Amino acid sequence: MIERVLAIETSCDDTSVAIVDRSGWVHSVVAASQDLEHELYGGIVPEIAARNHSIALIPLIEEAFKKAGMSWSDIHGIAVTNRPGLIGALIVGLVTAKSLSQAKKIPFLGVNHLEGHLLAPFLKDSQYSPPEDFGYPYVGLAISGGHTSLYQIKGLGDYKVLGATRDDAAGECFDKFAKMAGLGFPGGVRVDQLAKTGNPEAFEFPRSMIHDDTFDMSFSGLKASGQRMLEQLGPELVQEQLPDLCASFQEAIVDVLIAKLDRAAKVYRAKRVILTGGVSANSRLRARAEKWAAEKGLTLVVPPIRYCTDNAAMIGYAGVLRMAQGETSAMDLGPSPQALTTDFK
Structure with a gap:
């Protein structure tokens, strides 16, 4: 066994x-x-x-x-x-x-x-350890540098993809903005840190597809908007206003993620939701998700950062x-840059 x-x-x-x-x-x-x-x-x-x-x-x-x-x-x-x-x-x-x-x-x-x-x-x-009442089914938002997707999880091996980003992942968007702003790599953590002392309403950034009648997302427009904003301000003003820029850019991503999670929870009448993936370590996303879940009476589980x-x-x-359950792999198993068609519905 x-x-x-x-x-x-x-x-x-x-x-x-x-x-x-x-x-x-x-x-x-x-x-x-x-x-x-x-x-x-x-x-x-x-x-x-x-x-x-x-x-x-x-x-x-x-x-x-x-x-x-x-x-x-x-x-x-x-x-x-x-x-x-x-x-x-x-x-x-x-x-x-x-x-x-x-x-x-x-x-x-x-x-x-x-x-x-x-x-x-x-x-x-x-x-x-997870809450005692946590179990299947639940809705999950997986967010990282390579993936940003919403799932309905009914059991082991029973996963339905509800929606995903049509272009850039949220984590990639964070990292690219940080690189353009001169914050280095990996940038998501540094954006999060600077945003804590910034005003999330200081700059206006787009929230693509936030009101779209699907579970899909898009962050390429936000990334392009961030680049234009940084170029318009110039190096000196960017440095002066970095906390506000980071807070405003971060808020745009978080707004979209929470909106899509909220829609999925409503449509699938979920009582339990999770955040997972590297971007779920973002402090603003965690705080907003906790507030949202408390208001909706939902059980939110976010694993520790590790x-x-x-x-x-x-x-x-x-x-x-x-x-x-008896599953094993054969010695001819190879690597794949993508999931198998049988992995998700």
Whole structure:
């Protein structure tokens, strides 16, 4: 019986390893950030990401075992992200998982990175556990640098895509604005920090599709508007008004996300909603979502930041649940930059 797995996540630029059991308990989760390596280029360089994964992964596996106080005899399977993501980065994790699977004679399973995000609220550790009344079904908003989508989650493997961004992801929009404003990479966190002392009504930015009769979103127009605003103001005024610019730009993104989440909750009569993905770490989005949920009488679950950003714990939980049902992957499993057509409805 599959009760506990070692999990590997290398879909983008963060290398992460975790040990997770079927109850969702995270025995250990460790990670290596590559922010400093990519900052020079103002964005993620796939080749650099893959190389750094290959350097960090084995030491992280050893650290995960040490932190959990476990050995390979405690592990019944290996869960690894194989889709969607950067191909070179995924290959490192997938080849490592296959090699360990053969060496240790235990099964492995390729996991959809987005499924991990959608199940992250169920994770548990000594500082976090979901509310007692949390369970299926629920509506989920997954927001990151590569994805911004709304889902209805009815159960394990039963996910319906309600809507998504038609162009840029919210996280990408944050990072590009930060880069144009000279804040460096990764920029989303820095926009959030500066916005705390700014006026969100100081500048007017577009909120594309906010009143559209769908669950879809668009952020390319906002990004273009941000670029024009920065160019019109010029370097000196931009620096003087950075907090207001960041607060106003951030508010435009948050307004759209909350509006779409509200519409989904109404249409699907949801009693439970989640925020997940790296952008759900944004303090303004969390505060607005908490206020909205309280006003609507909904249960809102937002995992702690360590389980919102890319992490192996969420991959381990999705993997151990599926492996407990008898699912495994064959040695010819390959990486994919996209989800499979069978992953979502």
